[in-house]
Amino acid sequence: xxxxxxxxxxxxxxxxxxxxxxxxxxxxxxxxxxxxxxxxxxxxxxxxxxxxxxxxxxxxxxxxxxxxxxxxxxxxxxxxxxxxxxxxxxxxxxxxxxxxxxxxxxxxxxxxxxxxxxxxxxxxxxxxxxxxxxxxxxxxxxxxxxxxxxxxxxxxxxxxxxxxxxxxxxxxxxxxxxxxxxxxxxxxxxxxxxxxxxxxxxxxxxxxxxxxxxxxxxxxxxxxxxxxxxxxxxxxxxxxxxxxxxxxxxxxxxxxxxxxxxxxxxxxxxxxxxxxxxxxxxxxxxxxxxxxxxxxxxxxxxxxxxxxxxxxxxxxxxxxxxxxxxxxxxxxxxxxxxxxxxxxxxxxxxxxxxxxxxxxxxxxxxxxxxxxxxxxxxxxxxxxxxxxxxxxxxxxxxxxxxxxxxxxxxxxxxxxxxxxxxxxxxxxxxxxxxxxxxxxxxxxxxxxxxxxxxxxxxxxxxxxxxxxxxxxxxx
Amino acid sequence: xxxxxxxxxxxxxxxxxxxxxxxxxxxxxxxxxxxxxxxxxxxxxxxxxxxxxxxxxxxxxxxxxxxxxxxxxxxxxxxxxxxxxxxxxxxxxxxxxxxxxxxxxxxxxxxxxxxxxxxxxxxxxxxxxxxxxxxxxxxxxxxxxxxxxxxxxxxxxxxxxxxxxxxxxxxxxxxxxxxxxxxxxxxxxxxxxxxxxxxxxxxxxxxxxxxxxxxxxxxxxxxxxxxxxxxxxxxxxxxxxxxxxxxxxxxxxxxxxxxxxxxxxxxxxxxxxxxxxxxxxxxxxxxxxxxxxxxxxxxxxxxxxxxxxxxxxxxxxxxxxxxxxxxxxxxxxxxxxxxxxxxxxxxxxxxxxxxxxxxxxxxxxxxxxxxxxxxxxxxxxxxxxxxxxxxxxxxxxxxxxxxxxxxxxxxxxxxxxxxxxxxxxxxxxxxxxxxxxxxxxxxxxxxxxxxxxxxxxxxxxxxxxxxxxxxxxxx
Numbered sequence: 001x002x003x004x005x006x007x008x009x010x011x012x013x014x015x016x017x018x019x020x021x022x023x024x025x026x027x028x029x030x031x032x033x034x035x036x037x038x039x040x041x042x043x044x045x046x047x048x049x050x051x052x053x054x055x056x057x058x059x060x061x062x063x064x065x066x067x068x069x070x071x072x073x074x075x076x077x078x079x080x081x082x083x084x085x086x087x088x089x090x091x092x093x094x095x096x097x098x099x100x101x102x103x104x105x106x107x108x109x110x111x112x113x114x115x116x117x118x119x120x121x122x123x124x125x126x127x128x129x130x131x132x133x134x135x136x137x138x139x140x141x142x143x144x145x146x147x148x149x150x151x152x153x154x155x156x157x158x159x160x161x162x163x164x165x166x167x168x169x170x171x172x173x174x175x176x177x178x179x180x181x182x183x184x185x186x187x188x189x190x191x192x193x194x195x196x197x198x199x200x201x202x203x204x205x206x207x208x209x210x211x212x213x214x215x216x217x218x219x220x221x222x223x224x225x226x227x228x229x230x231x232x233x234x235x236x237x238x239x240x241x242x243x244x245x246x247x248x249x250x251x252x253x254x255x256x257x258x259x260x261x262x263x264x265x266x267x268x269x270x271x272x273x274x275x276x277x278x279x280x281x282x283x284x285x286x287x288x289x290x291x292x293x294x295x296x297x298x299x300x301x302x303x304x305x306x307x308x309x310x311x312x313x314x315x316x317x318x319x320x321x322x323x324x325x326x327x328x329x330x331x332x333x334x335x336x337x338x339x340x341x342x343x344x345x346x347x348x349x350x351x352x353x354x355x356x357x358x359x360x361x362x363x364x365x366x367x368x369x370x371x372x373x374x375x376x377x378x379x380x381x382x383x384x385x386x387x388x389x390x391x392x393x394x395x396x397x398x399x400x401x402x403x404x405x406x407x408x409x410x411x412x413x414x415x416x417x418x419x420x421x422x423x424x425x426x427x428x429x430x431x432x433x434x435x436x437x438x439x440x441x442x443x444x445x446x447x448x449x450x451x452x453x454x455x456x457x458x459x460x461x462x463x464x465x466x467x468x469x470x471x472x473x474x475x
Numbered sequence: 476x477x478x479x480x481x482x483x484x485x486x487x488x489x490x491x492x493x494x495x496x497x498x499x500x501x502x503x504x505x506x507x508x509x510x511x512x513x514x515x516x517x518x519x520x521x522x523x524x525x526x527x528x529x530x531x532x533x534x535x536x537x538x539x540x541x542x543x544x545x546x547x548x549x550x551x552x553x554x555x556x557x558x559x560x561x562x563x564x565x566x567x568x569x570x571x572x573x574x575x576x577x578x579x580x581x582x583x584x585x586x587x588x589x590x591x592x593x594x595x596x597x598x599x600x601x602x603x604x605x606x607x608x609x610x611x612x613x614x615x616x617x618x619x620x621x622x623x624x625x626x627x628x629x630x631x632x633x634x635x636x637x638x639x640x641x642x643x644x645x646x647x648x649x650x651x652x653x654x655x656x657x658x659x660x661x662x663x664x665x666x667x668x669x670x671x672x673x674x675x676x677x678x679x680x681x682x683x684x685x686x687x688x689x690x691x692x693x694x695x696x697x698x699x700x701x702x703x704x705x706x707x708x709x710x711x712x713x714x715x716x717x718x719x720x721x722x723x724x725x726x727x728x729x730x731x732x733x734x735x736x737x738x739x740x741x742x743x744x745x746x747x748x749x750x751x752x753x754x755x756x757x758x759x760x761x762x763x764x765x766x767x768x769x770x771x772x773x774x775x776x777x778x779x780x781x782x783x784x785x786x787x788x789x790x791x792x793x794x795x796x797x798x799x800x801x802x803x804x805x806x807x808x809x810x811x812x813x814x815x816x817x818x819x820x821x822x823x824x825x826x827x828x829x830x831x832x833x834x835x836x837x838x839x840x841x842x843x844x845x846x847x848x849x850x851x852x853x854x855x856x857x858x859x860x861x862x863x864x865x866x867x868x869x870x871x872x873x874x875x876x877x878x879x880x881x882x883x884x885x886x887x888x889x890x891x892x893x894x895x896x897x898x899x900x901x902x903x904x905x906x907x908x909x910x911x912x913x914x915x916x917x918x919x920x921x922x923x924x925x926x927x928x929x930x931x932x933x934x935x936x937x938x939x940x941x942x943x944x945x946x947x948x949x950x
Contacts, residue, residue, distance in 0.1 A: 045799075046799070046801070104803065107799070222765040224766065224918055224919075225917050228916075229687065229887030230885065230915065231765060231886070232782070232815075233772045233781035233786075233787045235770060235772070240788075243718040243719075243722035245722070247715075247718035254708075290697040290698070290710060291699065292697045292842045293842040293843070307706065307708050314712050315718065315807070316714075316796050316802070316803055316806075317795060317807060318795050318796065320793050321791050322582070322792035324520075324582070325521060326644050327691075328579065328916070329815050330917070335793075338796070338803070342703065367762075367768040375802050410705065411705050411706070412704030413804075436705050
């Protein structure tokens with residue numbers, strides 16, 4: 001960055017004081033509104049919450065309207081999409097913001113300190129399901145827009161907001177929506193805040209994500225549970241068989257044994273490994289954080305490398321037979337396991353699922369009915385950190401957080417990033433305001449109140465920096 | 476058997492007509508009373524049913540009284556034992572009858588055609604939890620005694636009845652009771668009906684049983700469920716680890732791989748293998764019976780041999796993580812499995828559990844907390860089929876069923892048989908009136924009405940045959 005540019009930045013930074021002041025003054029009100037958002041149990045995986053999901057969409061629509069957008073709820077075959085936009089100057093770039101208003105199921109409920117849909121602030125943290133993933137982060141962008149709209153009377157650049165309700169269940173209807181609304185959604189760049197800062201006070205821009213494939217394997221043995229004494233030894237036990245089939249998927253070195261699993265893996269460059277190695281990382285601190293006694297994973301890679309850039313094969317849940325109090329001497333009639341594999345560039349989801357299915361099927365003993373149900377999947381994502389958009393975003397983050405972000409990858413999957421690239425032809429800026437210790441997908445999910453506020457500032461600055469870029473005239 | 480003995484038998488058989496006629500006339504009433512017995516949900520494994528178990532004990536006490544015994548309910552630290560006796564002639568042998576009034580948990584409830592504790596007769600079968608295991612079979616002995624008492628005014632021989640309420644949860648307090656009441660329980664032989672006929676119209680005397688050990692293995696990983704994207708690859712997943720640890724316990728040939736597992740196994744004799752081979756057994760019929768697509772088990776042995784005289788290692792149930800509708804991308808914080816091994820002579824329960832624990836512990840990855848909880852266990856049992864008691868019982872069965880019984884083993888475990896041998900010094904006659912297709916421990920458990928009736932006749936004849944034996948004068 002040249003000295004001239006630095007001066008320009010400096011002037012612009014000062015120019016943001018009015019918007020920043022407004023956001024700071026309005027913080028308590030913004031927090032109240034976020035709590036209202038979080039009180040709606042928009043669990044997309046469970047059909048019992050269908051009405052709440054619908055109600056949540058309406059909340060988002062109203063918040064968009066308050067931020068100066070023209071907004072509507074668009075039905076899909078699943079949960080609705082909320083879309084809002086303001087296009088006011090064709091010479092300015094157009095920014096497409098994506099987020100999701102649906103949340104993970106809250107169970108196990110008994111491990112929450114306070115109820116998941118009764119938001120409460122303790123020690124500077126706002127606790128609720130969806131606090132950071134992704135309602136809290138979505139809300140920073142809406143509040144930042146609102147600040148521009150109120151303080152300046154107009155939004156910087158042209159803005160499009162796409163907030164969906166099926167992210168936690170695979171975004172099944174999003175791709176169809178994108179394909180059906182290519183022109184309406186046309187933009188220069190996308191912005192998503194569904195990732196994390198690198199650490200306490202270390203903001204980050206995420207330039208890579210892992211992909212995912214998910215499947216459920218079901219084994220059916222005898223037509224009913226059998227007495228393990230009378231029948232034990234004569235037919236395959238579905239529970240034993242399932243452990244055998246799944247147990248061999250990872251070897252003692254933490255390496256996945258599915259044939260061909262690593263064939264397409266794009267290895268990290270020496271430069272990336274060096275860059276990751278420079279990031280502060282405390283193994284003991286990490287273990288305290290997750291409450292685990294030791295690290296375990298593929299040998300030959302650091303913990304960050306294994307989490308960000310190496311593929312995995314995890315059982316997410318399994319059940320068979322009797323799991324209540326006391327013994328029950330049966331051969332269960334069936335067994336089930338849910339499995340996900342995290343993918344890295346350039347693994348192909350369908351190929352991985354084919355290999356997983358073949359590997360499991362091959363080791364299924366005779367007499368069992370083998371079923372393999374595929375769920376959502378997406379490729380991994382990585383883009384060039386020297387892009388002009390990344391630089392602009394980096395400047396905005398530096399302004400809001402007081403220091404420049406580091407460039408990292410993340411282990412999670414955001415399939416929409418790939419869809420934006422493939423269908424809309426745009427790159428995505430991944431700006432995470434939260435932290436990976438915020439208990440995403442776990443009991444006691446939370447969002448630091450300070451992060452929420454910094455997020456609104458970062459977002460407000462981001463609109464200005466991005467609006468200063470050269471528009472492609474696509475919107 | 477000599478010609479003289481045959482004539483003697485014939486005369487005695489004719490002598491039983493009065494008792495047999497009574498039992499036949501009274502069958503509808505006996506069935507009604509059995510239904511009353513079955514309506515009491517005496518589930519010993521679940522403390523929610525404690526009151527029902529107590530109520531069931533009282534039912535048994537009253538039935539004993541009706542059969543001419545002096546009966547009482549004796550509390551234990553768990554569920555009570557019901558004990559009744561009638562000692563009227565020191566020169567006659569004393570017979571100790573054992574059974575249990577507790578039942579297995581009825582779940583999964585949705586697989587029952589009619590509710591488990593609402594007994595109903597369909598197609599000549601009485602459906603209810605406990606119908607055959609063991610309430611129905613216990614009741615045949617009580618009804619047979621009652622018939623003797625009513626028709627003849629006195630019982631044949633001296634009779635002791637011990638009916639416990641903790642058989643399905645390991646008979647935790649029975650051994651202490653036996654040790655504390657050695658003199659009171661002194662007898663010449665024990666009788667238990669908790670096994671099965673060999674097949675349709677093929678009565679059997681069971682001369683061997685498998686033993687059992689039970690354990691629960693629990694793994695604890697991170698302190699809470701973690702996001703599988705953010706954390707996947709960095710720490711051991713308890714669900715994956717459990718499948719790996721358990722999955723390797725049985726090899727592709729169905730052989731248990733626990734080191735030393737087969738060291739103490741008493742192999743079947745050539746004569747036994749030949750005898751088993753002569754028994755009618757249809758593999759296709761067996762597979763239809765259990766609703767399974769193929770046989771699977773330790774290679775080198777027939778299906779009957781594997782079920783009766785080879786040890787096993789079965790998962791009875793397991794659970795980890797999310798098992799509800801839709802995907803949930805987590806690393807579960809914990810995983811649990813219940814395991815039982817069926818034992819054959821001369822395997823030692825403690826040695827098997829030690830080996831199982833060591834084998835599992837050894838393959839537990841770092842960072843997981845490993846817990847191994849031992850439950851009940853007992854050795855296998857086998858006794859000499861040329862004993863005088865066996866011959867007497869065989870004659871009684873032949874009289875009631877119209878044909879002599881075959882001599883078989885069974886795969887289940889009846890720990891009390893070993894306790895009777897070790898503590899009271901007596902052998903046990905295992906006379907099963909039910910069938911192994913009666914869905915013991917499964918939904919739709921039932922007892923053929925005809926088997927119930929034949930059982931009462933067999934029992935009535937048994938008392939006479941046993942009473943004709945030489946008493947040891949121990950009672």
